[in-house]
Structures are given as structure tokens and as C-alpha cells.
Amino acid sequence: MGKGAGPNEARRTMTARAALTAPLIALALCTGVATARTAPPKPGTEGAAVRPGVGDSLFRITLLGTGNPRPAPDRFGPSSLVEAGPYRVLVDAGRGATIRLLQAGGRDLLGGIDFVLLTHLHSDHTVGLPDLWLTGWIAGRDRPLAVYGPPGTESMVRHLQRAYEFDVENRRDVVEKLPPAGAELLATEVEIDKEGAAARVVFDRDGLKILAFAVDHGPETPAYGYRFEYAGRAAVFSGDCRPTPGLVVQAHGADVLVHEVVSPALLRRHSLVSDEEAVERIIARHTSPEEAGRIFALTRPRLAVYSHIVPSMATAADLVPPTRKEYKGRLAVGHDLMTITIGKTIVLGRRGTAAR
Numbered sequence: 001m002g003k004g005a006g007p008n009e010a011r012r013t014m015t016a017r018a019a020l021t022a023p024l025i026a027l028a029l030c031t032g033v034a035t036a037r038t039a040p041p042k043p044g045t046e047g048a049a050v051r052p053g054v055g056d057s058l059f060r061i062t063l064l065g066t067g068n069p070r071p072a073p074d075r076f077g078p079s080s081l082v083e084a085g086p087y088r089v090l091v092d093a094g095r096g097a098t099i100r101l102l103q104a105g106g107r108d109l110l111g112g113i114d115f116v117l118l119t120h121l122h123s124d125h126t127v128g129l130p131d132l133w134l135t136g137w138i139a140g141r142d143r144p145l146a147v148y149g150p151p152g153t154e155s156m157v158r159h160l161q162r163a164y165e166f167d168v169e170n171r172r173d174v175v176e177k178l179p180p181a182g183a184e185l186l187a188t189e190v191e192i193d194k195e196g197a198a199a200r201v202v203f204d205r206d207g208l209k210i211l212a213f214a215v216d217h218g219p220e221t222p223a224y225g226y227r228f229e230y231a232g233r234a235a236v237f238s239g240d241c242r243p244t245p246g247l248v249v250q251a252h253g254a255d256v257l258v259h260e261v262v263s264p265a266l267l268r269r270h271s272l273v274s275d276e277e278a279v280e281r282i283i284a285r286h287t288s289p290e291e292a293g294r295i296f297a298l299t300r301p302r303l304a305v306y307s308h309i310v311p312s313m314a315t316a317a318d319l320v321p322p323t324r325k326e327y328k329g330r331l332a333v334g335h336d337l338m339t340i341t342i343g344k345t346i347v348l349g350r351r352g353t354a355a356r
């Protein structure tokens with residue numbers, strides 16, 4: 001951590017970046033991409049309490065954790081649940097994802113996650129994975145948990161399996177005698193060119209299509225965003241990134257864009273990291289509210305949502321005014337257990353209170 005850009009150098013980099021970003025985004029849009037606005041929705045059963053079947057039009061995001069590495073009781077680590085018809089998918093598994101799942105939907109939801117998409121391998125996005133894997137198994141999952149992510153995912157999963165070998169054997173063979181298939185953790189690495197806007201399809205079944213695309217979280221960190229398409233609607237997650245032309249392409253015209261945000265001024269005052277140069281390196285790998293506003297203005301989602309809010313104590317009063325410099329559309333500052341139900345209208349709500 002000793003050598004990297006100092007504050008002045010980091011600021012120069014950011015200025016250069018700002019100068020480059022606008023034309024890059026314009027270019028991406030021109031060459032682009034054709035992701036047209038989505039088709040009208042089908043009639044649905046939004047908010048259904050029981051697990052819907054194939055063809056059901058439920059398309060709902062639940063923000064499980066809207067925070068970052070700093071432990072905060074009201075903003076757990078980054079994790080979002082996407083329910084699309086019969087599928088329950090997590091984007092990232094940060095600290096406390098299992099607690100929020102239990103709050104949101106009880107044991108059934110905790111044991112009912114189909115697979116996990118990792119945006120990247122930073123610990124704030126992955127520390128909840130072993131908890132979800134093993135506690136979800138205890139809660140009733142009787143099939144393997146699949147994990148998709150960038151290069152390095154297979155190695156991380158292999159080491160988690162080694163780390164928890166005793167627990168798995170004990171619960172599978174001795175005490176609870178849990179179903180062996182539920183203890184399996186299956187990794188699939190998704191390879192995407194770092195440059196360019198190309199997206200890779202990671203899942204395409206029963207009307208749910210999920211694409212991964214590369215985002216810029218610094219040159220040394222493979223990082224992805226994800227685009228969900230279901231029931232004629234689209235929801236996009238930025239993952240961690242600084243302004244990325246490829247994201248603008250993939251999110252253009254989406255119904256919902258869930259985007260990360262970092263308030264530089266607040267982070268300089270409240271970072272867990274004490275080294276000032278390190279704080280500037282962090283800021284340079286994320287998106288400020290002003291930059292996010294520019295991205296929202298270009299992509300024009302029906303709803304823009306902030307999650308992965310850095311620092312955790314940033315409020316709507318800190319984040320919304322700078323975003324509004326360029327973006328006038330609908331905007332929500334996410335909170336843990338916020339629901340976003342996507343249909344003809346986009347309905348915000350709050351889900352779950354008590355663990356069961």
C-alpha cells in the first residue's frame with residue numbers, strides 16, 4: 001500500500017478521468033447499443049408470499065445490505081436479492097446477508113437461494129458467502145449452491161471448502177445428517193474482456209436472462225456488473241466501479257439501475273482507513289454522486305437507486321443534491337430491506353421485520 005498515487009496525483013488522475021469519461025460514454029452510446037427500452041409488462045402477482053412458478057411475473061429486488069467494509073448496524077455489507085419468477089438470486093454476499101434473508105423471508109428464503117453472482121472478490125462482497133452456504137444448508141437447502149464470479153472465484157470457493165471441511169463432515173455425517181448435496185459449493189468463473197462493452201450471458205432459463213459485463217474498479221481488480229432481464233423488464237447492478245462506459249451501454253433504458261456511490265468529502269472524514277493516500281486510491285475506484293448523476297442522465301432508468309453507500313453515514317441530504325446537478329429522474333437512496341418491485345409501476349417498499 002506504500003507506493004500508489006498520492007493525493008495530488010490521485011486528483012490529477014480523477015481530473016483526467018473526468019475529461020475522458022464524457023466522450024467515452026458518448027462514444028459508447030453512439031456505437032452502442034441498442035438496448036432498447038423494454039416491452040410492456042405482463043399482468044402479475046407482485047408481492048406473492050409463496051414461491052412463484054415459472055412464468056410468474058414477480059420481479060423484485062430486495063436490498064439486503066447497502067453498506068461497505070465499515071461495520072454498521074443499519075447498513076450491512078453489500079448484497080441484493082433478486083426474485084424473478086421462481087428464481088432467487090443474490091448479487092454479492094456481504095456481511096450479514098443471512099440475517100437479512102431471515103428477516104425478509106424466514107427459513108424458507110434463507111435455505112432457498114438458487115445461486116450467487118459475485119461482482120468481484122473484495123471482502124466486503126464475499127465475507128457472507130460461507131455463512132450463506134452453510135447456514136442456508138442448515139436452513140434446508142438440499143441442492144448445491146452455485147457461485148458465479150470473476151477469475152479467482154474458483155480458488156476462493158476451493159479454499160472455503162477446505163476451511164469448513166470439519167463443519168461440513170460433522171453436519172453431513174454425524175450430527176444433523178444434512179443432505180450431502182446441500183453442502184456442495186459450485187464455482188463458475190465468468191471471463192470477460194476487461195475493455196469493451198461486450199457482455200456474457202451467465203444464465204438463461206425460464207425467461208430469466210442474466211448478463212455479466214466488465215466495469216472499471218481499477219486496473220488490478222476484475223469486476224463485473226450484472227443485467228437481469230425478466231418479464232419484459234430489466235434491472236442492472238453496477239457492482240463497485242468508477243464511471244464505466246460499458247455500464248452506460250448495459251444500463252441504457254433499464255427499468256432499474258442500482259448503482260454504488262462514494263461521497264469523497266465524507267469518506268475523507270470518516271474512513272476506517274487512516275492513510276490519506278489510501279483513501280484517495282479508494283475514492284479513485286468508485287463513483288461520486290455527481291458522476292453517478294451523469295450516468296443516470298445518460299442511461300435514463302425509470303428508477304435509479306443508490307446502494308453500497310460509502311461512507312455508511314452518508315444521507316440523502318449528502319447524496320441527492322449533487323446527483324441532481326445532472327439527473328432529474330426518479331432516485332432512491334437505498335436502505336437495508338428496501339424492496340423494489342418492478343412492473344408497470346415501480347413500487348418501493350420495506351420487507352420483513354422479525355426473524356423466524
Ligand SMILES: [Zn+2]
Nearest residue numbers: 122124125240
Ligand atoms: Zn465494495
Ligand SMILES: [Zn+2]
Nearest residue numbers: 120122217240
Ligand atoms: Zn470493491
